[in-house]
Amino acid sequence: MGRPLALVDGAKPRRGPSLEFMVTPLEDLPPSLADVLQAEDHDKHLFRSPLRVYQLLLDLTEFVRRHSGGIHAVCYPNVRAQRGLGWAHGTSRNNLVAWAIGHGFRPVKREGNGQVPGGDSQDEASGEVNEQAVAGADEGLSVNVHRLRRTVLERGGKPVAHTRETFHNYLRTSQPAVERGRVVMREALEEEVAKARAVQEIPVLTDEFLARAAEDPERAAADVGLDAETFARLISGEQDAVLVGCTDPENSPVTGPGKPCGASFLDDCLRCANARALPRQLPVQIETHRRLKHLQRDLDPRLWSHRHSESFARLSDLLGQYTAAERADARERVTVTERRLVDDLINGRLDLR
Template sequence: MRQFAVFLERTAPDLTGPEQLKAAHIKAFRMSLVPESNRRTRMKALRRILRGDPILPAGARAELLDVPLAKAAVPEPVTAYTDVEIQQIMTALRSDVRRSRDRIRTARTLLAQVRSGDVDMQSPDGVLGGVLDHYDRHGDVLRLANGKPEQRLAACGGLRVVLPLLCPTAREVAAFAVLLTALTGENFSTVAAWPAIDHRPDGGIGEPSLALIEAVKARRGPDREHMVTALEDLPPVLAGVLTSDTEEVRLFRSPLRIYLLLVELTEMSRRHGGHDRAFGFVVPNSAARWRSSPDSTALTRWCREHGFPGVPTAQPGGKPAINVRRLRQSVIEGGHRPVAHTRNTRDRYLQRSRAVAEDSRIVVGEALRGEVAKARQRQSIQIIEPAVVAAAGTDLAEAARQAGLAPEVLASMVAGQQDTVAAACTDDTNAPDAPPGQPCSASFLHCLDCGNARALPHHLPVQITLRDQLAALRPNLDPGVWRVRYEPRILQLDELISHYTAAEAEHARNKVTDSQRRMIADLINGRLDLR
């Protein structure tokens, strides 16, 4: 409302109240708002405030409420980085971490030598060591009475050179934070607030393997924001990456080792800054010199320093824009495991991944094709066609060849001597689930699953009647029991019956005998099963 009032004061100073507003005033204010996102937000707020004003003129009300606003821009989906992009980012991060480690350790070695008297204090190293000694003890360099640093500081390079010799800079700790985000999958803000205090379940004996850190993730809500983060020496998902056991390789693939290195390098920041954060840094040209927890500004400056563009200016084929949400997405996609969230939240991360969606389509497709193949196998009992049965009466050998059976077996099946209930069996002593040579003891309903089963035309009346009887059981049984026990059989029988025409099926329905009906009833009631 203040912005609207200032605009009206500048463009229509004669207005004294809302009853004098016109459509042109509303339109001019709307068009003055840029960019489009700001226009949408401001106009929605103005609508909420003025919609209930009873003295707002009709024209102004129509301009305010009836004019459609541009739809909010749909945010780009968060996608994982490619392997090439990850390599570019990690190379820059490791370079800064390595440079910070080497610089600070070298300066501390010089400081130790100066304090032990091993360095000539008149030499350049001695002068620098003396400056570092005072800086390390007091958190500041020696100064003159007017507050300016001593002249010998200039010989060492000035504040910008000397102060970072014993403590990382803001951009370097930002690199540490991004590197730990890329290794653990934790949120950048959560990582940046990690304390320098950890618990070692191994008691600190031997090589470090695990450290537990108390962290805070505010977005989880007040009841669940406090959590314990476990930093491993080498997560299982990265174990296969190692090609050697050198210290450098292990360092940059171990969240625990990076964390312990960070705590080591930021000790001076905690000592003089009075905080307990793992991420501490020094700002040379500032009264508030000792800081903790790098923010997005430090990350932006680090990106600019290393040539990583912002999101709007990133070009295909060039360096990627650094987005900590994309880094976290990459970790979750690579590990397929929750990172400080539930499995349902993890699944939402994975659902927006093109790579995971493509992999999922392949996996689901293979599973579905496998299930279809199994279903077809279960429903595809070999059917001996009526023409083959008729040919068996004149040329048994040729008919048996067409049916893929021994002549004597085909003759016995055509005569009905090897019938079960809804099919015939080629060999009841060679059952899939019985020892070779032993008679099959499975239920006759399971014949529909057996590779020994063959369906002949004279089985059609029994198949149709059995199918009808099983369907009639559905209203009288528990739905789950019926679906598991009988629905697959109906599907198999439908598959067999579909090989015949409707006229053939109707003719067979009328040919079923009373003895066949009794046999079907005994089968359904279990009286044909072996006990």
């Protein structure tokens, strides 16, 4: 048998038709926790759960419902009614403020326009408290409706009959929520950086290495983890893939083993474990990097970021493995044919359709 549960139906018309009605479940504590709180004086633990508080509310307002014929949980006699004693129901911010002042809690300081500092009378998230104004312990405690609502949202982590915008307005003034958001963002960014670093960087076969490979091909192949035949095809240019050389075109992580690689030369090859960079490809790499940088100026920032930011970053990292002199020399050696090749690469004419 489950723990006791009450479904409370509420209405707030100003929230609009889609959010006006809301059913809130109020549960008692689970038996495992209730046993811990058991004592001889059961009344001492009357407020130990939302359901117990709700039951107390029903007990306190039963008299009013019986005499007024009402059905509301929050109801009370209205001594200021025009025809003498009347009956009213519902609650508002003013009820809580009046109760707080009557029980020794100081009111929240307001600015000259009658608004709580930072508040907005038209916004449900109004009532933002100037934390510095209420920080002094010697001035006594204050009760603030905005802070109470914000606390509920902080603990629940999701809107309660609010729009997303209102929910974010509440948490925007919450220092703990802001700090948690920063932690989440930092962890997400660190995770993405770790993923990027985990991807194998493209090894660069330098001129010095190729000179040694000409003298001892088998040893050079072993140094880069390749067999002699594959290494020979790689350095000959037989397996060039525009920006890099490919060590195994029929074992692609994009299309799977046993199939010709259908990866994008611009996007996929730069993050492929089969890629190796050779000095003869540096002019094309520099020209591609230059074209992507110009596109960054001409395209919408979001579109450029979506299409080209990763490739641009990987090319930047790859070019950083060469010296400034090597890059300058390669820039001067870019041919008309290579510029046309880069133009086809950027415009997607080299990709499989």
